Amino acid sequence: MRRATRVAIAQAIFGCDVLAEKTRPGRDQGPRFTAPKRSRVKPGAGDLMGTFKVTLANRDNAQIEVDARRPLLDSLRDHGIDLPYGCQYGGCITCAAKLTAGEVTQNRQVALNNRQINYGYIILCVARPVTDITLEIGVESHDKLYRNPFLDPLKAHELKADIATPQED
Amino acid sequence: MECCGPGYASPADAIKAPREKLLYTIAIYTGTGIQKPDYLATVDVDPESPTYSQVIHRLEMPGIGDELHHMGWNACSSCFDDSSMSRRYLLLPGVRSNTIHVVDTATDPRAPRLHKVIDGAEIKSKTNLSGPHTVHCLGSEIIISMLGDAMGEAPGGYLHLNKDFEIMGRWEASMGDIPFGYDFWYQPRHNVMVSSEWAAPNTFMPGFDLEEVGHLKYGRRLHIWDFEARKPVETMYLGEDGLIPLEVKFHHNPDSTHGFCGAALSANVIHFWKGEDGWQWEKIIDVENEPHPEWPIPVPGVMSAILVSMDDKYLYLNNWLHGDMRQYDITDPHNPVLTGQVYMGGLLGKAPVVNGVEMAGGPQMFQLSLDGRRLYVTTSLFSTWDNQFYPQIREKGGVMVQIDCDPVHGGMAINPDFIVDFGQEPNGPSRCHEARYPGGDCTSDIWL
Numbered sequence: 168m169r170r171a172t173r174v175a176i177a178q179a180i181f182g183c184d185v186l187a188e189k190t191r192p193g194r195d196q197g198p199r200f201t202a203p204k205r206s207r208v209k210p211g212a213g214d215l216m217g218t219f220k221v222t223l224a225n226r227d228n229a230q231i232e233v234d235a236r237r238p239l240l241d242s243l244r245d246h247g248i249d250l251p252y253g254c255q256y257g258g259c260i261t262c263a264a265k266l267t268a269g270e271v272t273q274n275r276q277v278a279l280n281n282r283q284i285n286y287g288y289i290i291l292c293v294a295r296p297v298t299d300i301t302l303e304i305g306v307e308s309h310d311k312l313y314r315n316p317f318l319d320p321l322k323a324h325e326l327k328a329d330i331a332t333p334q335e336d
Numbered sequence: 337m338e339c340c341g342p343g344y345a346s347p348a349d350a351i352k353a354p355r356e357k358l359l360y361t362i363a364i365y366t367g368t369g370i371q372k373p374d375y376l377a378t379v380d381v382d383p384e385s386p387t388y389s390q391v392i393h394r395l396e397m398p399g400i401g402d403e404l405h406h407m408g409w410n411a412c413s414s415c416f417d418d419s420s421m422s423r424r425y426l427l428l429p430g431v432r433s434n435t436i437h438v439v440d441t442a443t444d445p446r447a448p449r450l451h452k453v454i455d456g457a458e459i460k461s462k463t464n465l466s467g468p469h470t471v472h473c474l475g476s477e478i479i480i481s482m483l484g485d486a487m488g489e490a491p492g493g494y495l496h497l498n499k500d501f502e503i504m505g506r507w508e509a510s511m512g513d514i515p516f517g518y519d520f521w522y523q524p525r526h527n528v529m530v531s532s533e534w535a536a537p538n539t540f541m542p543g544f545d546l547e548e549v550g551h552l553k554y555g556r557r558l559h560i561w562d563f564e565a566r567k568p569v570e571t572m573y574l575g576e577d578g579l580i581p582l583e584v585k586f587h588h589n590p591d592s593t594h595g596f597c598g599a600a601l602s603a604n605v606i607h608f609w610k611g612e613d614g615w616q617w618e619k620i621i622d623v624e625n626e627p628h629p630e631w632p633i634p635v636p637g638v639m640s641a642i643l644v645s646m647d648d649k650y651l652y653l654n655n656w657l658h659g660d661m662r663q664y665d666i667t668d669p670h671n672p673v674l675t676g677q678v679y680m681g682g683l684l685g686k687a688p689v690v691n692g693v694e695m696a697g698g699p700q701m702f703q704l705s706l707d708g709r710r711l712y713v714t715t716s717l718f719s720t721w722d723n724q725f726y727p728q729i730r731e732k733g734g735v736m737v738q739i740d741c742d743p744v745h746g747g748m749a750i751n752p753d754f755i756v757d758f759g760q761e762p763n764g765p766s767r768c769h770e771a772r773y774p775g776g777d778c779t780s781d782i783w784l
Contacts (some may be wrong), residue, residue: 254537277538279542314724326551330548334354
């Protein structure tokens, strides 16, 4: 690839020169995009019992009770819902699902960029419910998970949390 | 001849080996939505056979979601003098599960069977490594590049197995200041290993964000190792010419110091060699980006693999997004000459159908016969990246194509009689990636 084209790609897509060596911003340098409201802990109806209700929108709205302390992937498997997974530490995106109602905490996930999080994606192997929730599960829920990175670039605030910059209003 | 362990006495002997009749390729369901294990497919490549150009056996892995990717033999020509060794076991790592499957291909080559499973969790706990990629034998032992630590952060390191596939620990004495791992190749007569850089598993496994290249989450360096001391001693910073340097191949000639690397995003071939002033590198092939009516910018080739023929005369490369396979005469490694090019799939619309099969994907991984005449090419890269660039592969599956190559005068042509459509697999469309031949191939053997 010629340098001129490469620079054009870089500038067209993220307004900087991809070729420039840059200091990697440290986690404590300046403000970072904060993960969305979903990471806020909000006591739910089932909280006192340590369980929450999970509705599976694309499984005929089947409902199961899950332990608030267990990752959703494990709870689903306990109920016979066997979903694809890989790393089991929140890094590989295989077990992504879409949260359409309620809130979860998933502080350990490192696979999702902020755009995916804003679409509602969660990583089941590390996510735990903090309210009753509704999920779409399986690859059927991945309609907005993948995008052509050249045709549909991310804005600076849509990158993964460790490199995102805050959105300017 | 007094004899002999696995492989061949020399590259020249390997070229004279009998023609391959079977090949093995991995096929994945990971990321496809089909809740089935990935598997090792045996493909009949004997034109005299009634099942020619068909999958004749499928060995399913015990778990689901491994993401099988690359493979490697337990032994190669580096053990040619060791009659206690044989090229019998094929190692199939799962990039996502971290589990390594050891498959016995010798008892019944047409129907390989599972010999041993090295549990991914055990590898993590004993070595703090994950994300297995390239497998090379090392005399009678095996090393595997692991792209991350147990939590998927770079740089990872090298897993060392003994000949009974027991975990010896980490192979390397030090990773030095290497930021990322990926592929590696070694040339023992020069006490050298060269390694390349992809990214941390946590970066590449979820998919490709172009912006992360600018944030230095993808590699742009090659590393020269002191092979015996097992530590990196020199870095070649490739910069803009070498964005995401992936496959590394030395000449097969064990006396040569010339080697090559394909930089995927820059779509360049880097040539490196040891000169009078030490290790040097240069860019020898630069694939131009191509315009596309629907793209705001020209499409980069994405050169994800390269291969050197056994006689060291030709270098083959793919452009996954453009859709072409190329053959270069590298008799003079400083001045390659384009001698062949064919299209199969790709985004440029130059060959949407090959031998009656609609292509969802472009040329991706390939394996060349020892005599240099048959190049088997598959179309899937990595499940999440496939889903980004070729989403229709989910319904259509991967394809294996045979390209006939002229090793004397140069030239390539799609073989009209061969095509394996993994879209027609019994459990639904799967995706094929790396291929290996039972008798050894052009990316496995190293001579001491």
